[in-house]
Amino acid sequence: MSLLSLSDIRFRWPNATHDALQIDSLDVQANERVFLYGPSGCGKSTLLSLIVGVVAPQSGKLEMLGQSLAELSSAKRDQFRADHIGYVFQQFNLLPYLSVLQNVTLACQFSKTRTAKAIKRSGTVAQEARRLLNQLQLPGELIDSPVNELSIGQQQRVAAARALIGSPELIIADEPTSALDKVNRQRFMELLLTEIEHAGSSLIMVSHDEQLLEHFQKDIHLPSLNKAVQHGLD
Numbered sequence: 166m167s168l169l170s171l172s173d174i175r176f177r178w179p180n181a182t183h184d185a186l187q188i189d190s191l192d193v194q195a196n197e198r199v200f201l202y203g204p205s206g207c208g209k210s211t212l213l214s215l216i217v218g219v220v221a222p223q224s225g226k227l228e229m230l231g232q233s234l235a236e237l238s239s240a241k242r243d244q245f246r247a248d249h250i251g252y253v254f255q256q257f258n259l260l261p262y263l264s265v266l267q268n269v270t271l272a273c274q275f276s277k278t279r280t281a282k283a284i285k286r287s288g289t290v291a292q293e294a295r296r297l298l299n300q301l302q303l304p305g306e307l308i309d310s311p312v313n314e315l316s317i318g319q320q321q322r323v324a325a326a327r328a329l330i331g332s333p334e335l336i337i338a339d340e341p342t343s344a345l346d347k348v349n350r351q352r353f354m355e356l357l358l359t360e361i362e363h364a365g366s367s368l369i370m371v372s373h374d375e376q377l378l379e380h381f382q383k384d385i386h387l388p389s390l391n392k393a394v395q396h397g398l399d
């Protein structure tokens with residue numbers, strides 16, 4: 166089943182003289198894990214922004230779960246994202262003064278769909294947050310601490326739990342392991358992938374670390390896909 170499908174996409178940043186993205190076709194299937202890579206500036210973050218709807222293409226079609234996102238009102242699009250996409254970004258976007266538990270459960274406050282899935286899995290949203298944090302090996306005594314008192318590696322686990330809670334169909338991760346050393350990177354990836362598999366989610370992950378490729382079924386070298394790069398940006 167197709168989860169995400171892009172066709173004939175053209176995207177240009179405001180005031181830019183060239184397109185940042187020209188993509189004829191890109192499909193991601195349900196349960197698929199996609200590794201997106203390529204040199205700095207080839208459009209990886211731009212493509213993620215497009216997929217999550219932070220920016221809209223000037224032309225082309227983007228469908229998720231059979232729904233064309235451009236056809237939704239902006240409020241409905243926000244709701245669609247909250248229901249179906251979990252994010253782990255480089256700068257984790259955690260709310261510093263909220264506790265670990267509050268940061269994780271926040272993802273469900275904006276989505277009845279994810280709340281229902283979390284309750285189905287563990288009885289309550291808080292219990293599901295605890296289960297995920299435990300699976301991701303965050304020490305239990307930190308659960309009520311403000312996240313700004315955690316190490317970077319610990320914050321990464323909180324961000325992962327927040328993305329995973331309520332099993333959204335798509336997890337988007339932008340360099341989620343960049344602040345971790347080699348041992349912790351492998352471990353974090355294994356934990357993340359185990360939970361993604363349990364949830365039945367798809368993953369699109371951007372990374373410069375090609376050692377992580379082994380964890381993925383599909384890899385996309387963006388400069389090969391993105392004709393804006395092939396045409397050369399001077």
Ligand SMILES: Nc1ncnc2c1ncn2[C@@H]1O[C@H](COP(=O)(O)OP(=O)(O)OP(=O)(O)O)[C@@H](O)[C@H]1O
Pocket residue numbers: 178179181185203204205206207208209210211212
């Ligand atoms: N917010 C923005 N406004 C204008 N131009 C932007 C913006 N973000 C990115 N760009 C431009 O779009 C192009 C692609 O950048 P993008 O950040 O998507 O590349 P990337 O592959 O993610 O790079 P990196 O690996 O360095 O993060 C670049 O030419 C960049 O200057």
